[in-house]
Amino acid sequence: MGSLALNTLWMLDCASFRGSSMRSTQSLHVLLILLSLLPVHAQETDKKPEPPKPLDLLWAVKIPMRDGVHLNATVYRPHDQKDPLPVIFELTPYISDSYHARAYYFAQHGYVFAIVDVRGRGNSDGKFNPFFQEPQDGHDIVEWIARQPWSNGKVTMWGGSYAGFDQWMTLREAPEHLATIVPVASAHAGADFPMFKNIFSSYEMQWLTFTSGVTGNENLFGESPFWIEKFREMYLQHRPYKELDQIVGNPSPTFQTWVSHPAVDSYWQSLAIAPDQYRAIHIPILTITGSYDGDQTGAFTYYRSHMKYGTEAAKAQHYLIIGPWDHAGTRTPKKEVGGLTFGEASILDMNKLHTDWYDWTLKKGSKPEFLKKRVAYYVMASDEWKYADTLESISNATRTLYLDSDQGHANDVVNSGRMADTKPANSQPDHYVYDPLDLRPADLEKEEIKNSLTDQRYALNLFGNGVVYHSEPFAKDTEISGFAKLTAWIAMDVPDTDFSTTLYEILPDGTSVELTSDNIRARYRESLSQEKLVKPGEVNSYVFDGFTFFSRQIAKGSRLRLVLNCPNSIYVEKNYNSGGVVAEGTAKDAKTAHITVYHDAAHPSRLELPIVQ
Structure with a gap:
């Protein structure tokens, strides 16, 4: 393929719903950084490419939906097809031509591949209503494909991010001829998009502009200086978040609807999969995500729910791969991500892996060699794949580190608190201040941050807004693999604010690696569906249990760094701490939050780590 086609494919693979991953202010730039890089190949491999095989094209195929709307498909078929074949399809809002390379590949490897524009996008009829149209449309596409003369009735799907969401929603509707799915980096509405922990990000309007109208808008989507300028305009002028569509110049009813549902209410719950629906699943599934995948939360929400509610037979044929990749890397792995460099083992041929899976589940082929057990995960730093049932x-052990400090001094990386294996006794609490009118953080966000996972500017520039804790150096190389958990006892003098916490490895040479992070909006500390404002001065337990999965061998001599602060960034919906509607907040609503973090015998703030021994 030419470089333009490769770049378009890769950009579309980058289009995460978390996109700019609002798990921490450090991660907010991931998408913008990615878009600035040079084009990458659809698959990195040392193998000599196979000579192309002839194929046939069915252009402008119209697929009727139950309500009379017709969706447009471009169908790729092997030229020498004599008998009906299994069919792979992708349902995309990103215009079908963007995935020509994937369709071309699979059509040359024994499958019919159909790229279908979602309703209201590309050449499809209807109006695009993100998320809500896909369950029924996905079902109808499966059953229509199954009836075509070039189909043998076995239908599957391909794709990640929005197309991963499509796969789960189609499966929810239980179409008879859906034989397997391979959901990659799957967004989960209400869990990781368009908000995470009920906190919206500025990226939402970037994505909605990307998918506005019927044409592809990837050039505007990737124009990061424009988006930084508009996000800064909202931030520096203390404009309410709900006006971001106006600031961008793209008034969006969809955006206004989203921000009117700031909690996981019935609006978002209608896009979930019910326990009975998980129990009805009977087809094989291959879930793929990455340690730095912006939609990892969505992928694991589906996976864990299926493990909780699914039948034993169905769970036995649900496989999981967790690479070290970012969002785009879950489809096109790269060795370099955000300033980190992974080993050769991290590069999987995803097209071949998909083909092997399809051959196994649709053609009675051999089980993919890579799938040695039901769970495969990559350990960063040691550059190896490991497997679990x-x-x-x-993990087979938990290490608990308790937060502590000397005389309440924990406000920066130099004068930090500590994390130790022993519980503190009569320890004084730590304090910090978050002033929503403080605009100094914007000076850190005038341009893209190219090494988002190793850059330390946020940890080194808290501006008094946050506390920092370091562990002792590790006595030996130690594998941490799984989900961290932080319990922090906190009091404040405002009815609401947001918290962000990020965990790093600080190597012996002083360099930093971001490992994982989590957020909490205080009013949703007990439930994401029901708000409960904070009583000023009351000490509450805040359980950060939404950290992303990571697997890394922490080096001998490295320390862990934990940063806890209140988000104050151009990339996040600002909480002015008033207790009112956050999306409507402006400077006149601002209340300065004085935060107290307790870590004594009665309030043992602690970090729990999943250890592999």
């Missing part, structure tokens, strides 16, 4: 069995 279940997600929970990856």
Whole structure:
């Protein structure tokens, strides 16, 4: 393919719903950084490319939906097809031509591949209503494909991010001829998009502009200086978040609807999969995500729910791969991500892996050699793949580190608190201040941050807004694999604010690696569906249990760094701490938050780490 086609494919693979991953202010730039890089190949491999095989094209195929709307498909078929074949399809809002390379590949490897524009996008009829149209449309596409003369009735799907969401929603509707799915980096509405922990990000309007109208808008989507300028305009002028569509110049009813549902209410819950629907699943599934995948939360929400509610037979044929990749890397792995460099083992041929899976589940072929057990995960730093029977069995020990400090001094990386194996006794609490009118953080966000996972500017520039804790150096190389958990006892003098916490490895040479992070909006500390404002001065337990999965061998001599602060960034919906509607907040609503973090015998703030011994 030419470089333009490769770049377009890669950009579309980058289009995460978390996109700019709002798990921490450091990660907010991931998408913008990615878009600035040079084009990458659809698959990195040392193998000599196979000579192309002839194929046939069916252009402008119209697929009727139950309500009379017709969706447009471009169908790729092997030229020498004599008998009906299994069919792979992708349902995309990103215009079908963007995935020509994938369709071309699979059509040359024994499959019919159909790229279908979602309704209201590309050449499809109807109006695009993100998320809500896909369950029924996905079902109808499966059953229509199954009836075509070039189909043998076995239908599957391909794709990640929005197309991963499509796969789960189609499966929810239980079409008879859906034989398997391979959901990659799957967004989960209400869990990781368009908000995470009920906190919206500025990226939402970037994505909605990308998918506005019927044409592809990837050039505007990738124009990061424009988006930084508009996000800064909202931030520096203290404009309410709900006006971001106006600031961008793209008034969006969809955006206004989203921000009117700031909690996981019935609006978002209608896009979930019910326990009975998980129990009805009977087809094989291959879930793929990455340690730095912006939609990892969505992927694991589906996976864990299926493990909780699914039948034993169905769970036995649900496989999980967790690479070291970012969002785009879950489809096109790269050795370099955000300033980190992974080993050769991290590069999987994803097209071949998909083909092997399809051959096994649709053509009675051999089980993919890579799938040695039901869970495969990559250990960063040691550059190896490891395997487990279940997600929970990856780690076999828990190390608990308790937060503490000397005389309440923990406000920067130099004068930090500590994390130790022993519980503190009569330890004084730590304090910090978050002033929503403080605009100094914007000076850190005038341009893209090219090494987002190793850059330390946020940890080194808290501006008094946050506390920092370091562990002792590790006595030996130690594998941490799984989900961290932080319990922090906190009091404040405002009815609401947002918290962000990020965990790093600080190597012996002083360099930093971001490992994982989590957020909490205080009013949703007990439930994401029901708000409960904070009583000023009351000490509450905040359980950060939404950290992303990571697997890394922490080096001998490295320390862990934990940063806890209140988000104050151009990339996040600002909480002005008033207790009112956050999306409507402006400077006149601002209340300065004085935060107290307790870590004494009665309030043992602690970090729990999943250890592999």
